[in-house]
Amino acid sequence: MKFTLPIILVAVTAGLMTLALFGPGHASGTVGIAAGSAVFSAKASTPEQGLNNLLSDVQRRNWDRAFSALSTTSAGNKQSFIQDWTGSDGSLRSFSSLEGFQARPLHATNDDAQMRVRLHWTTPVGPIEDVRDFHLIREGDTWKVAWPKMQISSVPAQVIPVTYLRWDLVSGNASDEWGSKNVDAPHVRIISMNAVDSAEGAVVMGEVVNEDTIPAFVNVNAALVDGSGAAIDDESSFDKIDHVLLPKQVTPYRIDFPNINLKNVKNVRMDVKATLVPASADPVIGVMNQKVVSDVQGKSILQGDLMNESGQTVNIPHVIASFYDNNGKVIWVSDGYVNHALLPQSGEPFAVEIPRSLANKVQSFHVVVNQYSLGRS
């Protein structure tokens, strides 16, 4: 008698676990959003389960099972499939992890389905959301993802002569005579500034130009001051700026003040700091085919292609765009990181978002490309 209750409890628990894993209530009949880190289903009897299985394996980096679960109609090989998820060439994707996802069915028939997934990535530059469409096919009684053929950039072996200018910095030492080796800091100037309220708080933005003949490392700081002259908050442009400015180069900047309303602000104190740094004019990155369009979710985006015109791999390209109204005033600054590395003499697409409220006011834009290359400061 004393063993009866424990046995019943164990049996009930096991039964419930089995139901949770294989029971019909888990994912079948999901109409709407399937979210988060899904539990693997042994048999994908619905498109949602098929997609969940794939993304769960991708999260766990269980590449063998993930690739074997793709549809037979899938193109590409296992290597390209893995590379698509893990990145290569020191790109941002290669330092990222898939944290979660939300899937939404676009349409479905008895034999195929289209799913749209928001992929949530954790990256060294903060969380990044990616939207991707998946095509699923029913093979027998199992739904599988039909993996499209991926275009993986490859560069043929070649020699690219690079003759761009480089600036090195030689500094004096303590024994030098006072005033004998002074080198002035680069002369930079804020050429425009605009402060607006956004959904997240106050935003100060504009553009900075390096007016000097030497490179400058630039950072813009702003302090919000209330009516009594007291500082409310001070912030810096952080990564919303192209820090290294070559001579006569212009960069947008944006400084965010979360949870602050401009109605409490009487004054904005701006401060731009410039330091002399070694730099190189290489690589040159062209920004091609820029245009403002609506994406699949109906959001206004500025999209285009980055073209690396040099011989050096840019591991993490970072796009910063300033948007102007019909008076030439900067009304917004957006930025975005490109997941894939920019190989020499090749291109990668990019897109940055324009706030819905400003989309119809945008008349012009200016894009600059910040670049991070491994092994190079």
Next chain:
Amino acid sequence: MRRLLTICAAACLGAVCAAQDLHGPTSSTAGEEAAISTTGSGKATFYLLGPGVSRKSDISLGSEVHLQAQDLQNAGEYFAVLCSDTCRSSSFYVTAAKPASLTFLVHPSRVPVGQGDAVSGVAFPFDQFRNLVLTPATVNFQLMAGTASLSSRSAQTRDGIAWFRTASQKSAGTLQVDASLGDLSARRAVQQVASDPCNLRIKGERTKAGILVQTEPVRDCAGNPVPDGTIVTFTATEANGRSTVDAPIKQGVARAQLEAPGATVISVASGVAMGNELRIGAQP
């Protein structure tokens, strides 16, 4: 009785005070020896307080206190204090010795050409002990471009400082600035650089890979070539979109390859300076 005692005490005190005194120099020169004479008799303690100096010694009243050269190396006000039953003090001033070095600051290290009052220089004469020499002296400033002398001027130091201001020249290059005081001299260099690009003009042609566009040699309004590495922004605008390239000037010219298959308007800018527009027809 009380009045008598008070008078006696005052008389005694006066006698003691009159018994010791010291007389220092009215002024002295840094790094030179000096002497302070004392009066009275008996033993006393001598204190010397000055910039960077604090010294105590036992002396015999009536003899001279010898101040050594190393005690008086720093210019400024010194206090000599002599204490026996009571203390007496005297002060004297040590001035800087003759100039032994000339510190010369020139600002800025880089300057665009043709800017009024853009270059300034300040000279400070110091003696061998690094005291600022406040005695007026004449400093000669000479400006040179290469070996050619551009101008020369003299300035009297005031409170130990002599200075000048001048405009940058019309031509880019190194401006040498010499300051001299007697047989002392110091030389500094100011890099005169081209100003903003002027009359920025581009030409371009369609190639298989797109449009190859390049500037004419980029110069400022005085005709100086703009330094290599300066960024020139090319923008190709067509009906379907826009392409931009930030290209650095290389050997005086900036060039870029733009992708624009349709009819295109190409514009150019460098910093806040704009150039001409170029219209190129659609790809045949």
